[in-house]
Amino acid sequence: MPLQEQTSLWSNTTVKILDVHSGILQVGRVLSETELKSDVLLLMGSGEGELSMNGEVCHIGASFAAHIVNGTSYTLTARSEDLQYIVIMYQVTSMEGASLVMPSYRKHPLNTSFIQDSVTQTEWVQVAEKIVAKWSRGEGLERFHANALMQGMIYELIMEYESSQGGAKSDMVDAVATYISGHYRQNLELKELAALAGCSVRQLQRRFKQEKELGPMEYVIQLRMESASRMLRHTDAPIGEIADRMGYRDMYYFSRAFKKYFGVPPQRYRLTSASRADTYMADSLLRNNLASSYESSEGTVICHMRGEYCVTEPPRRIAVLDVQYADHLLALELSPAGSVGTGSSTVNFPQYIRAGLQNTELLGTYEYPDLPAVEQLSPDLIICTEVHDQHYERLSRVAPVLMFKRNESWQTILGLFGELTGKRAEAKRIIADYHRRTALLSEELAPVLAGKSVALIRPLESLVRVHSPSHRTGAVLYRDLGLPAPLFVADTSDTAYHISVDRLPVVHASHYFLLSNELMQNGISATEQRVWGMLDEGERQHIHSVDAATWIGCYGPTGINGIVDQIAQAFLA
Template identity: 25%
Template structure:
């Protein structure tokens, strides 16, 4: 049967999507003698196995696609580290009034009962469609099912097109072509070089060299170019707001988008729109400034391209190093602020009464030097106001709130564990993961910036210092940092009081835990994803409350893994197959990220249902005993007086009746 006849039958048939099943199997967890209940596509997205379909053997490794018909017998024997696959079940029906020609074609060969298996040349296109289709199907609403059905047709078109072109190639797959197409199809999503290379089963450096050689550009620059081409089209052909355009091409922050667009095209977005429409230029104002200059966040399947994965970053793991900002841009903003301040007869923070008082007049004749103190911090020594009245925080909100410091700008967003507190105190807060909002900090007119930065973030520190004196402290060891910062702000006594209160709570919690479950209670802290699981070590700052401060015993297998890693390692990412090795009395499980919105968090919790179906999960001793405790990453993946106090509450709720 030729392809023209197969495609004609596909075009004439009514397709009904019956089910999408996501399955993970470990070695020994075989599927034997399974009769396909309908036509089926088997999309193997990870791992290796020996598969038998209707008596034909297939050796599967990595991405692989198979198709079988109703009644075909399927056997799966996972090998290596196991496998994960999607089984997509569908039914095809030709119209009753179909012509005799269609019936003769169907007799010559039914494409819906076709048996085949192959490694696609462009698996990322299929993987992206499969994930969207499965997510829509899982939501189960009528509208989402309609979307899943439409996505199935796209998936069918893609696999048939790739099957037609499939043939053995001595040169291997075209990695550049796959990467380019993936970027073009998914430019609106956050993408990393590391994540893209992982999907293509090559190293990030190798993929970068291939793109540089073939296209003369880096993956990051190519992604930016694709995004900006779409932005130019939207600006020229639609009246969409900049906020909408930025979000639609993968930029959660409209100001960062505006800077990137101007760097790429030479014109700010609104001037580009005016030029494209033949109108006079309009004011270059990307959007009306608000207290929260952040756009709705996109899916977090990947982090922004070429961000560094480093321990100790912005809360969640992996951590993101702040994106760099142009020094020239920061200096320009500072100069603008300086001149706007000079144009006013009184300071920006000066009350009318103070401006007209004798003291104010005397100050204008004989200005007094503002009092400063020299402070030693993680980035060196800095002179700061002796009594700062306008403090901007970048990552140390928990400590500063505990000190009741005069905050005028904070780094937080809806869903963050401190967001509601900041709102109640009328403290402006904004945050875009992976990016420092310099404009919001500048608008707040701080006289001091208190930040959490990595030692390597020298450029970020220099940029902040152009706005106001900046001091940097460690968030992981907040007890030490709060005392040092308390001294700098003249709030040392309050800092010691916060530490004492936390130590008292910790002592009482330890006593309650020992009384309830004894002194040898073992625990383990994990975070699963759809493909693997993160096992956190006692040395990790964000989970040390559980293992170290509360005096609980770390899981024996976890300690074995830790002994094989470098000192201070955060933990280890492992396959699901290791889960039954965790013999701890209690399993603490966190999901999502530290900056997840409430709906995102709840959706992630609901997805645990798929994990709980796995055989390896059911074999975990703590699962068998019903001693699994789900806790929120929104405070567990951060440190501070409030965050760590919430962790203590979680552990007490789990262990103490």
């Protein structure tokens, strides 16, 4: 979610109390609600009893607090003592009248039913008693004050919930799922997983299935089969070796389990996966009319953001206005006639591809291309991104222009460059080698990172950007290498979140790749210094500082493989 949207979200959000009531529940009596029509904050002032929410039962006592979301059913029972309780029904709304969408990271507290530690909630009960008193007066100003007090309680609720994420009291399903993701190649048993969660086998199975829609052992099999299929598709490892890596000591048993999961035995799956992949890639390219190709009677046609370009013969003098495209051409053993560089006061080519650009003319920078230099170069093809749309007409008078989205997959672009330059086979080989390499490295990293998560963060002027699997570099970590993402970012379509430095512990990762701007600004920024200081001394050995310019701006095959090199160095050196 962009920073501006996050700021607007909370700035325009208000908490509105719908009703408040309190009372004493005598021993043996029951208070029950089915399918709540609003969110509820339930607090206990004194007494002892049980709370059941959707079939889960827990013991409650004095200063107990529970957050119960809309649609939940609960039953409150007084056992050995009378229960003094307070029920606050509320809803969160937008002051602008728009429908409110909570931040999308996993299990946001306002979308989750949960119980807070009773020791910390005494002050909440006192505030709730004030809300009851003011609400009962039924006066406009008093109810206005009651809503203000409730808004403060919701703030405390969110902060306490987030500060506890990833700690010893994390949800049992999250803890078990994290453990499985790092140990699924080993011989796991339900009793072992239940002991880890601190519950019975039956309770773990029920809770796990509610959240994951499959049991814990089914989850183990799913991870094993997904990893095995990746090895079969992208490596030439023998079936017996793959079976052993996945925790199967009997290759025959592995083959039976694989066939049951995928419908075909491992060897047939391997033989047909290549043709399936080619068909899928062709179909996906045809569906994407912005970055794709098709064959015509006149030759290969490249589809881009501004139209189509028919390749009647490979271009000889190509000008590129993004460094990543220079990387693509060099990977295909070609050199652009001209390319933009990096830097501001001194413009140059990035170090990792500089040697291959000895005879390439410098054409300014990505943000500020030197258009007269492009015109003087007289290329027969220009390749740029949507950032250069304002220059499109002028560039088109120099040579044909291909315009791609800057955030397009490097593999898609490399495939199109192979079509464009007559090097299809070379492009396919580079992509296949990358998949093979990351598949093997993923298996090597899995035991090293067992039960640990990895965050990708970038300090900005006063905030920290936390990148998700949807970001291009995040995809290398989380999709290609299968590194475990923190719960904070695991389930989102946003490319990044922006949080204050003070809230960095909420991410709760075991390892941090810190995208540093030190090389660009000749020193560490104040925000970056605060990030280092915010993390505990014991965690500093798990901070891996990397160059932001390379990790964020260089998305060609050489740059991406360089990122993979640094990840391997960080964890395996």
